[in-house]
Amino acid sequence: MAEELVCEYYETDTQYRYRWNLPALPGSRFTFEVQANNDAHVALSSQNQDLDAMYEIVLGGWGNTQSVIRRGKQRTNLAKVSTPGINSPTEHRAFWITWSSDGTIAVGKGDETEPFMQWTDPDPLPIAYAGYSTGWGSTGRWKFCPSARPDVCEYDDTDNQYRYRWNLPPLTGSRFTFEVQANNDAHVALSSQNRDQDAMYEIVLGGWGNTQSVIRRGKQGHNHAKASTPGINSPTEYRAFWITWSSDGTIAVGKGDETEPFMQWTDPDPLPIAYAGYSTGWGSTGRWKFCPSARPDVCEYYETDTQYRYRWNLPPLTVSRFTFEVQANNDAHVALSSQNQDLDAMYEIVLGGWRNTQSVIRRSKQGNNHATVSTPGINSPTEYRAFWITWSSDGTIAVGKGDETEPFMQWTDPDPLPIAYAGYSTGWGSTGRWKFCPSARPDVCEYDETDTQYRYRWNLPPLTGSRCTFEVQANNDAHVALSSQNQDQDAMYEIVLGGWGNTQSVIRRGKQGHNHAKASTPGINSPTEHRAFWITWSSDGTIAVGKGDETEPFMQWTDPDPLPIAYAGYSTGWGSTGRWKFCPSARPDVCEYYETDTQYRYRWNLPPLTVSRFTFEVQANNDAHVALSSQNQDLDAMYEIVLGGWRNTQSVIRRSKQGNNHATVSTPGINSPTEYRAFWITWSSDGTIAVGKGDETEPFMQWTDPDPLPIAYAGYSTGWGSTGRWKFCQSVLSEGKFEL
Template sequence: MKSIIIVFILTNLLYQHCFGYTEKRTFRERSKIHCRLRKQCKQYDEWDDNYREMMQLSDVPGSQPEGYLVRFPFYALAERDAHIVFSETENPDWFVDDVYEFVFAGWENKRATLRRKRQDQELVFQYTDEILTKNSPLKLLIEITSAGDIRAYVEHTLKPIIEFKDSNPLQIKYFGFSSLGQSLARYFYDCRGDEVYTKSQLQSQCQHVNTTSNEHTQFHRIPDNSITDTDQYSIEIPLYVAASHDAHILLASDNSFNSIRNGYEFVIGDDINRRVSIHKIGRQSTSTLADFRRADIFLPNEVLNLIVQISKSGKIELFSKHDHTQYKLLASVDDHSYDLSVNPLQYISFASFNSTPMDFYYDCSMAPTYIDTQLATKYAAVGHPLLLEDPTFQTPVDKRNWLTSRCKQYSNFKYEYKDFIKLSDIRDSKPNGYIVRLAFYAQGTRNAHVLLSRTATPNLAAEPVYEFIIGGWVNSRVLIRRKKSDVNPLQQVFVPPILSAQTPVKFIIEVANSGTVRIYAESDKIEPIASFFDPIVLPVNYVSFCGYDNLVRFYYDCSGQH
């Protein structure tokens, strides 16, 4: 009863704030997202564990796209126990019928789980660190593919908090919400601005430019209705980009590149999809205003949602959104900008690099996907996304305990690849666009060896492989080889001591479909410590670990979130 009264008071305060009452700034910032959700989403409140109302998925636009039984984003505002169920019928027999029941922040906000029957044995569960809060709605995304791949994400995480493979997936058509033990849970769903649009939808509802041109030759009028706050912004443009790298977007005062008096060019994903920059163009001169290093700006087979904002005070910001994550890509201030009232930005132009085909979509008739710029600014950290997701540990023991509870382990003393693990059995190791993208941790004094091979029984004396040597030669080198023990490595880099006997160190090995081979370390989250381009990329399927006359402990296939 006490928790109901507390949440009731909080709800009334939020209601007052949404409709114009003045509150302290800290409360305004907390409640901003709640105000938007009240206006743009459907809302459902529940105190108990009874799914009182089952609703049709077909009534929620976009919840069952091609290839999915359900793809359901929603928000939960609760102290604990946010429950959602998916069923094949509107009135399931809870004691008999199979369903998918997800529980987030159960067990006093400490666990997430998936069940095949209501309140039955868990198919999978993960320990979490109090992901729900009564002060701020949390976005969650549930995906169940037609092939039976089940994943649940928490916003701003790359790995699913719940992951399961169902060989006989339910043909679900209904969903419902509940809570537990008189704890109020408030849900927001079917939200305007949270839609994920396909290319075909964008083509039918937006102005579409497909280009392979390396020059800005075609100029289009900037839509007059794109600015949501005319008092604050001179320019605010939402757009979508389908590319792999090097997308160029130019905002200009004139419709010819050679006569531009005032303009800004955004270059997104150059340097092999690892950099974003902005350049000021005007009166026959060009200068760089900002240049930031990023990693994996464009993701394979996904359309990147962007918003460009230029304030009247000269502040320039570029935000991006990938599904359930959103980031500030770039920020700068043009202190010496031309007066936009004299030379206003009226045109937009798009270009490619090296004749790479790409698609740009702008001036869309549907409501633009919402990007919370305040929240995106909070998650503006640069670097490889898989190296940014771990928590901060106070001691090496904390880190080892955290990994022990979430990862598989392998130890090997000799320079001998004895056991080969199938990459397809390691979660998230073969995402779209990559032959392999392997995250792992190594703990030892020197010589952590990782080998990628095509088969489980390679002839290492003759067959080509990818061998990575981390901390070789008394913990001072990183090498990439095409054959085991090859004296002529593809890449060799001298490094400061990179391994630790006490603390596991995280590494990322990538072999992209394009042939780019890279290895990252947590000591530098932006730049790979070694990389090369392989024109004949190996279709590797297995991984093996070992040391070199010293014990190295590897942690891999890690699950769960923090």
């Protein structure tokens, strides 16, 4: 579904009393929207209750004219800002509050990155919960949504004293990004502890009157790298920088969105790095901004000389794809090994050997050429060229270029070697510059070919969900089997695409078994292009088959006695060969489809609910019912939501099946018998049940249960003369979870 922010809505009265019904705070930022006349108050506490020692932020106090930060409820105003009209009684206004390890509390508006109010507590309090209140004659309507903002930033100022601040959290990767506004001498230290040490790295940006930058191994130590950088800092605007470090000791420094460093040095005896400190000095103050990096291409850069010698300083390979860029005259070599060292048995890929004219795949260093391809000019000494290498469980090594999806060279090893590390080298008179970045490609694909023998291949990894996607190029008879084991079984499903001379498709329960579903599909396969398909299966035994990006299946069948599915096999036959492509699906809407009849009877075949939001689409004439229960069955105490009852004119919320209507809304025409309509239901810890439509963020109906029921399952039904077609999709939520 398109809705990504799962929000909770609450109201506060004119009583100055904090509500503590929000979940624990997961980070150092709290965002919210509020509609109030004045005096919107937020408390930050170590417990979900009022404490003597807690922070209080007042927005629009004193008749909506001023805002303050306090250290205690109704205590001294430690920060005070004139904010006339900051709240509105007619529209939601968005705010954010951040806190950092040095005790800085910062308050800002909406999408603004700079706070309008902040204060630094010299004795910071722990923060784990947020409370909210209105008062002084004002009510409030509050909206709390998971923040979708990637730039949750911390701000700090440094004086002209050369003294490192160590108040940032520990570094979690090998890249540190920041922005600084300074006249000169912006210094960053990288240390194994959050304090100055004799052995630490020091990066100076714009020293010597903002003319030079250096890398040192020690505070005020020797300049191991030095670059001319006139005007690199600015006293009037933020300038962005990044620093990376790698396992071979290379410290690289770059600017903003530039991918190439302007300064780097390789320490022959690398120091451990866990913390970053920052300082200004030599007459300059600084304003610093630290944000989590949104860059997906955190890259490492290395150089190789003309000696044919593999470097093994890259981290272990975690998937079956390796991507890189290289700038070389010829002979860019990559080795794939089970250990981070040269082995007798390892794969060697040569790109542009023989004076940049040929490429090969070998099963050992300088071994036999098992695949040889003419590739004149494949490398360049003046620009980076991008390549990828994939390997699959059947032993196929495939090599491709850049964004191309088809390999230009491949070979299948009949006795595959394990692969866990990649090494790289140049030689034969060529040096190399290498760039290794985490791959941003979602389609890390495997390729295979099948002959005319009707024989399933079971070399794919286990299925991890209830959907299998693939592409196939065939004349006819592309077969897919779904089995509980990675082998043929008597009890398995068989899907035939384009059998009978590419005219019909079927679903079977057994190899060459009875055709339980049959669809006319003339020309469904193509011998000249890949055609995309998907197969889904659900807990009620429904096998559905569809094409490409289509959401509706063209063929489906429900097995009354469902078989377990864990593996997929594939085959061609009947005179047809096949070229197959298997890629992880990039589709977020992995959906299940069901139908309900006119009997008012809840179906409980959906998986347990994992979050406090349930989304669905339904096509019905009237009376689409959803039940929310603590068990996957009807209970006396469960919520019932009726959409379009009373001949599609009203919707209600109940606390039992056919119980009292606790909320009733006029909704003429809410359902449609000819198209899917999308809805969402949310529930919160204070008992509020909210119901909304499609992409709308505001509910059209809600009710707060004073004695909330636990919710773990959803059921669905139609009735009163109406049938229903239902669609349940895994919605990708902002916190990265999946739900039905």
